[in-house]
Amino acid sequence: MKKAQLLAAAILAAAMFSVQANGSSRPGWLNDAVFYQIYPSSFQDSDGNGIGDIPGIISRLDYIRSLGVTAIWINPIYVSGWTDGGYDVIDFYRVDPRFGTNTDLVTLTKEAHERGIKVVLDLVAGHSSDKCEWFLQSREAENLRYSDYYIWPSFKPEDDSEGKVLDYAAMVSSKAGLLRKFVPTDAPRGPYYIKNFFDTQPALNFGFADPDPAHPWEQAVDDPGPMAMRRELKNIMAFWMDKGVDGFRVDMASSLVKNDPDKAATIALWNEDLSVWFNLEYPEGVLIAEWFNPEEATRAGFDLDFFCHEGTYNYSTLFFNTDRMSGKPKDCYFSLEGKGELRTWYDLYMKQYSAVKGEGYVCMPSGNHDFTRLAAGDRTSEDQLKIAMSFFLTMPGVPFIYYGDEIGLKNISGLPSVEGAGNRTGTRIPMLWDSTENAGFSTAPKDRLYIPQDPDPGRRTVESQEKNETSLLNYVRALLTLRRNHPALGNNGDWKLLSDPDKPYPMIYEREYEGEKCLVVLNPTSKTVNAPFPYYKSEDLSVIGGSYNSCTIKKIRRVDTMFISPVSVVIYKVK
Numbered sequence: 333m334k335k336a337q338l339l340a341a342a343i344l345a346a347a348m349f350s351v352q353a354n355g356s357s358r359p360g361w362l363n364d365a366v367f368y369q370i371y372p373s374s375f376q377d378s379d380g381n382g383i384g385d386i387p388g389i390i391s392r393l394d395y396i397r398s399l400g401v402t403a404i405w406i407n408p409i410y411v412s413g414w415t416d417g418g419y420d421v422i423d424f425y426r427v428d429p430r431f432g433t434n435t436d437l438v439t440l441t442k443e444a445h446e447r448g449i450k451v452v453l454d455l456v457a458g459h460s461s462d463k464c465e466w467f468l469q470s471r472e473a474e475n476l477r478y479s480d481y482y483i484w485p486s487f488k489p490e491d492d493s494e495g496k497v498l499d500y501a502a503m504v505s506s507k508a509g510l511l512r513k514f515v516p517t518d519a520p521r522g523p524y525y526i527k528n529f530f531d532t533q534p535a536l537n538f539g540f541a542d543p544d545p546a547h548p549w550e551q552a553v554d555d556p557g558p559m560a561m562r563r564e565l566k567n568i569m570a571f572w573m574d575k576g577v578d579g580f581r582v583d584m585a586s587s588l589v590k591n592d593p594d595k596a597a598t599i600a601l602w603n604e605d606l607s608v609w610f611n612l613e614y615p616e617g618v619l620i621a622e623w624f625n626p627e628e629a630t631r632a633g634f635d636l637d638f639f640c641h642e643g644t645y646n647y648s649t650l651f652f653n654t655d656r657m658s659g660k661p662k663d664c665y666f667s668l669e670g671k672g673e674l675r676t677w678y679d680l681y682m683k684q685y686s687a688v689k690g691e692g693y694v695c696m697p698s699g700n701h702d703f704t705r706l707a708a709g710d711r712t713s714e715d716q717l718k719i720a721m722s723f724f725l726t727m728p729g730v731p732f733i734y735y736g737d738e739i740g741l742k743n744i745s746g747l748p749s750v751e752g753a754g755n756r757t758g759t760r761i762p763m764l765w766d767s768t769e770n771a772g773f774s775t776a777p778k779d780r781l782y783i784p785q786d787p788d789p790g791r792r793t794v795e796s797q798e799k800n801e802t803s804l805l806n807y808v809r810a811l812l813t814l815r816r817n818h819p820a821l822g823n824n825g826d827w828k829l830l831s832d833p834d835k836p837y838p839m840i841y842e843r844e845y846e847g848e849k850c851l852v853v854l855n856p857t858s859k860t861v862n863a864p865f866p867y868y869k870s871e872d873l874s875v876i877g878g879s880y881n882s883c884t885i886k887k888i889r890r891v892d893t894m895f896i897s898p899v900s901v902v903i904y905k906v907k
């Protein structure tokens with residue numbers, strides 16, 4: 333008895349230590365990690381069926397290493413119903429046959445590790461496919477093993493918000509958001525289940541923040557059903573970690589506990605249980621949130637979170653030059669026209685950056701499988717893309733390069749939806765490797781390719797970019813070398829905007845780490861721009877990177893002013 337109590341106290345102390353030391357217990361390899369995101373259906377096909385697979389990824393590991401990245405994140409590879417690009421999982425413990433086998437995945441991790449590359453999987457934590465065995469059982473009227481893995485409302489409460497547009501945060505957490513996720517069904521368990529995204533994605537039952545006694549389907553987070561669900565999730569994580577993977581990007585991580593508007597219960601679920609458990613079991617494992625609010629995600633025990641496209645947060649004002657729904661042009665910061673503004677992004681970013689500094693990372697990916705690619709609309713020239721990539725790869729946090737962005741793979745708009753991608757189809761296009769059939773992606777007939785490729789005969793490929801010393805691909809490699817060699821430009825270096833956020837062009841920021849200082853000056857527009865620059869003299873600065881014609885400091889009415897040529901970026905080291 334005494335022994336058991338001692339053990340319990342030791343476990344609790346260890347857990348508390350891990351919670352308090354959240355920042356410092358972060359895996360050390362994140363300090364200089366750079367990720368490459370792979371959408372597996374579109375990367376490399378090895379068996380000629382027109383769809384990418386795991387052996388295909390293995391065959392490209394040397395290329396991935398040549399970029400200078402240290403980790404890959406692969407979108408879901410589990411057995412799926414394929415109504416949402418793999419995010420509708422049928423079997424969480426098995427690789428979908430179209431990608432290969434579990435053994436292939438183990439081989440991938442071994443081969444990647446031999447090249448110094450970590451492998452991170454997507455963990456679809458919040459929902460399954462409606463074809464998953466758990467759901468098929470849960471639909472039945474009898475009480476079976478998986479009955480409580482899902483949520484079965486017996487009636488639909490009044491929705492007074494019908495018709496109002498809800499942002500991402502409201503969709504995943506408010507009562508109004510939840511009511512829109514009631515799916516009518518003829519299941520014996522009937523008459524509704526709760527979904528997360530598409531109707532084919534029933535939400536898993538992690539409980540409700542504040543169960544309403546008038547709604548008998550709302551179980552508490554520590555009721556037996558939600559507790560069993562948690563154990564299952566840990567089991568899935570342990571299953572793949574024990575096969576050698578290095579962590580997870582957790583899909584819709586903020587959505588687990590329902591009716592949780594301030595996220596307190598979801599944060600507690602992670603930080604008091606799931607993340608603590610994971611950190612103790614796998615201290616070198618990484619947990620990446622898809623939360624879009626790094627401040628909350630860090631409190632939940634995640635090592636990093638994305639700051640990109642969703643809701644009222646993130647960087648849409650910097651990069652979105654194409655309306656997501658209509659495909660029409662839109663003003664943004666990184667454009668030739670120079671009609672963008674910086675203030676919206678700056679305020680949001682500073683809030684998140686200051687909140688998580690030293691504890692977690694705010695990560696701005698070059699793109700992902702859910703929104704329009706960087707090379708879209710009127711931002712497709714290599715010079716323009718070099719400016720944007722310079723920004724991504726000289727900011728703090730862990731960089732993520734979406735496959736193909738290193739060669740400026742172009743977004744293709746107007747493609748028919750593939751496997752639930754909708755208007756995201758054009759961002760998931762197959763990689764362009766070389767000048768052979770289907771650009772080396774697949775030996776399948778053209779009409780059998782997963783998604784059609786860019787038909788432009790002048791399209792950029794890895795092969796053509798390799799041959800050109802000044803290509804975007806070689807520029808991206810040089811940027812990553814620079815980042816590695818200058819800790820000030822790295823994941824942990826401080827960041828400070830020196831230019832005025834209300835006078836957006838040029839953007840000038842300083843990076844600093846343990847006494848080293850670097851400076852980045854960016855002008856994405858087609859005009860020469862200038863900004864007061866009282867900080868350093870020309871002789872204090874030495875150029876260490878960039879893509880530009882000229883960048884000079886001149887006196888204008890006795891004020892030192894930095895002038896930078898059109899579509900230019902300069903990276904300096906401060907002497």
Ligand code: GLC
Binds near residue numbers: 419583702
């Ligand atoms: C995440 C994924 C997205 C998917 C959704 C539902 O946002 O990134 O692709 O459709 O979750 O699982």
